Amino acid sequence: AQSVAQPEDQVNVAEGNPLTVKCTYSVSGNPYLFWYVQYPNRGLQFLLKYITGDNLVKGSYGFEAEFNKSQTSFHLKKPSALVSDSALYFCAVRDMSNDYKLSFGAGTTVTVRA
Amino acid sequence: EAGVTQFPSHSVIEKGQTVTLRCDPISGHDNLYWYRRVMGKEIKFLLHFVKESKQDESGMPNNRFLAERTGGTYSTLKVQPAELEDSGVYFCASSQTFLGGGELFFGEGSRLTVL
Numbered sequence: 001a002q003s004v005a006q007p008e009d010q011v012n013v014a015e016g017n018p019l020t021v022k023c024t025y026s027v028s029g030n031p032y033l034f035w036y037v038q039y040p041n042r043g044l045q046f047l048l049k050y051i052t053g054d055n056l057v058k059g060s061y062g063f064e065a066e067f068n069k070s071q072t073s074f075h076l077k078k079p080s081a082l083v084s085d086s087a088l089y090f091c092a093v094r095d096m097s098n099d100y101k102l103s104f105g106a107g108t109t110v111t112v113r114a
Numbered sequence: 115e116a117g118v119t120q121f122p123s124h125s126v127i128e129k130g131q132t133v134t135l136r137c138d139p140i141s142g143h144d145n146l147y148w149y150r151r152v153m154g155k156e157i158k159f160l161l162h163f164v165k166e167s168k169q170d171e172s173g174m175p176n177n178r179f180l181a182e183r184t185g186g187t188y189s190t191l192k193v194q195p196a197e198l199e200d201s202g203v204y205f206c207a208s209s210q211t212f213l214g215g216g217e218l219f220f221g222e223g224s225r226l227t228v229l
Binding site for chain 2 (some may be wrong): 004009032034036041042043044045046049051052090092094101102103104105106107
């Protein structure tokens with residue numbers, strides 16, 4: 001069975017500081033990894049994904065994530081956070097051997113203070 | 115292009131009543147998924163349609179939940195009778211393919227509150 005862990009319920013940073021949202025995963029095969037964001041009163045929006053190739057993937061709104069196979073991690077990062085980045089972030093994994101079922105973490109609430 | 119739309123955005127019902135949630139996927143997307151998030155928990159898979167056929171309904175909690183996708187277009191998720199533990203946000207998503215790394219496109223969710 002596949003699973004995702006987001007160890008931090010909340011992350012608080014000051015505007016302009018680096019932002020990191022942590023994610024670790026467990027799959028039996030090779031993973032497809034995704035990050036989604038949910039702004040208040042909005043649906044889930046796709047941010048970025050790792051399928052294969054370069055371990056550092058870049059996505060929307062200046063976010064990037066690094067795939068680390070040995071640590072089974074896919075942490076989301078942004079070099080300089082904005083107040084508008086305040087939202088709920090979900091990491092998700094899809095096992096290539098079971099490739100239609102997307103498993104999500106519990107989410108991390110990011111608050112960026114001005 | 116219109117995204118995934120869900121209706122209603124919020125429904126408040128009493129225990130024992132029936133509620134039907136509707137999802138209109140992105141036009142041309144054969145794959146439609148239902149997910150649910152209970153307060154503070156992870157978003158959990160409920161089921162997956164390919165066109166009008168149920169590909170996987172392993173996540174459906176019990177037989178009080180019934181999902182349909184008439185003609186392979188919009189889908190409905192009926193909860194009958196509703197119980198307190200059914201409260202949560204029900205997300206619908208669609209995709210062109212379920213193979214590989216294609217991302218899912220989500221609607222804004224239908225928040226269900228059972229009193």
